[in-house]
Amino acid sequence: xxxxxxxxxxxxxxxxxxxxxxxxxxxxxxxxxxxxxxxxxxxxxxxxxxxxxxxxxxxxxxxxxxxxxxxxxxxxxxxxxxxxxxxxxxxxxxxxxxxxxxxxxxxxxxxxxxxxxxxxxxxxxxxxxxxxxxxxxxxxxxxxxxxxxxxxxxxxxxxxxxxxxxxxxxxxx
Numbered sequence: 761x762x763x764x765x766x767x768x769x770x771x772x773x774x775x776x777x778x779x780x781x782x783x784x785x786x787x788x789x790x791x792x793x794x795x796x797x798x799x800x801x802x803x804x805x806x807x808x809x810x811x812x813x814x815x816x817x818x819x820x821x822x823x824x825x826x827x828x829x830x831x832x833x834x835x836x837x838x839x840x841x842x843x844x845x846x847x848x849x850x851x852x853x854x855x856x857x858x859x860x861x862x863x864x865x866x867x868x869x870x871x872x873x874x875x876x877x878x879x880x881x882x883x884x885x886x887x888x889x890x891x892x893x894x895x896x897x898x899x900x901x902x903x904x905x906x907x908x909x910x911x912x913x914x915x916x917x918x919x920x921x922x923x924x925x926x927x928x929x930x931x932x933x
Contacts, residue, residue: 761830765867766840767857769793769823770813771905774912777843778836782827785860785916791871792819793920795888795906797849798878802899810895810902811880811888813909814850814872822918825857825867837868844870849878885922889929903930 767788768776795811804810815821828836844850850870857867872879883891895902910927913920 761833763827763830764833765857765865766826766828766836767823767855767867767869768826769815769821770909772826773824773916774908776826778826778828778839779832780826780828780836784825784827785822785918786825786857786867787820787822788815788855788857788867788869789820790855791815791817791821791869793821793823793923794872795883795892795923795926796872796880798880799895799897799902800847800878801897803897803902803905804895805897808895809891810897810905811883811891812905814879815869816872816882817874822920824916825859825865840868840870847876847878849873849876885925885929888926892926893930906930 793813794816795813796816797812797814798809799812800806800809803812851873853869853871854866855869856864858864892902892906906927910923
């Protein structure tokens with residue numbers, strides 16, 4: 761099996777956790793980055809859920825594409841499945857992405873399952889900020905997750921206007 765690509769749009773951007781030999785900015789069409797997943801463990805609790813990012817239908821999303829050597833396929837896909845499919849709120853899909861260099865490649869993507877109980881739907885900025893504010897889970901404060909993601913996007917020159925507006929309503933972390 762040859763090399764393969766993985767598309768990251770949230771925490772995979774700043775903490776991929778797997779070996780790769782190349783990283784490029786890329787765009788996935790047909791999905792957008794959204795705080796649409798209720799977090800009951802990492803960024804919230806069952807009593808006070810937070811929100812984490814998912815790829816939801818509509819629009820497009822700029823993120824990072826990681827090229828992984830084919831001989832690491834089983835190891836990396838196993839790692840990604842253990843990380844992303846814990847509660848099965850994400851669906852593993854192969855989608856075409858467009859690399860910044862102009863080439864179109866297939867990539868493994870994790871998109872939100874709209875039928876899952878953790879799917880929060882299409883929230884406006886005010887509602888998303890209200891849910892994020894004060895939520896804390898095993899991995900820390902929900903505000904830190906949002907602001908950290910936004911910081912990493914900005915460092916890469918990736919704008920996400922909706923996430924910026926949500927963060928603007930959170931105040932300092």
